[in-house]
Amino acid sequence: MITKRVLNPGRIRKIGKGFSFIPHRFLTGGFLAALNQTEILLYLFLVVAADRYGLSFYSYDAICNLLKLTLDQYVQSKDGLIKKDLIAFDGTIFQVLELPNSPPVENQPVKPSPLEALVGQMLKEV
Template identity: 60%
Template structure:
């Protein structure tokens, strides 16, 4: 066993409770998530209680993570579909890790897919609508 570099600063759990299984990295969960999904997942792990529950609202989450609502929705829905998170509309639960990560690689194949799925395209369409250019 190695000795800590700074003995006075060894981490301990003294207040809230948060942990990430090492399997999250070793088994490919990390690489299966987008940047926004990782950000939201780690935030929810950090603020959750021992059962993984958190009551943060979407506007507070967006403000704290400096992401917009579209990014939040995509990240939340991605975590739900990857079986890492449960959500009832007001309450989040970070779930225990499933046996293997869910990799979703559905390719966008046409203009309709781009309008419906691509965040950059969606953002561009919303901006054009707001500017009255549609």
């Protein structure tokens, strides 16, 4: 069994006036596994940017610029986090929410439509 010890006592993390922490249950409760990479990136950004109530008001262009996301990636990630009940957004202000009781469903790969599958099969044969 590994005995834990503080590696740098002068740098022990404290939660001050900000909100910047992530509960351990985010990892162990399946929340991290349920997110894609851009959702994780946006969620971590919103946690770091939030005040003690989980609120922040960065604009989409500032977020896209800082995180190097396209507008589509931003919109899909924001919508995914809202759907998974991890954040709220009123068009201006974000709120990182307390983790819900049950973890969100993991992102499912998008299945191609029958037409896309047919075209894919035809291209393989050519």
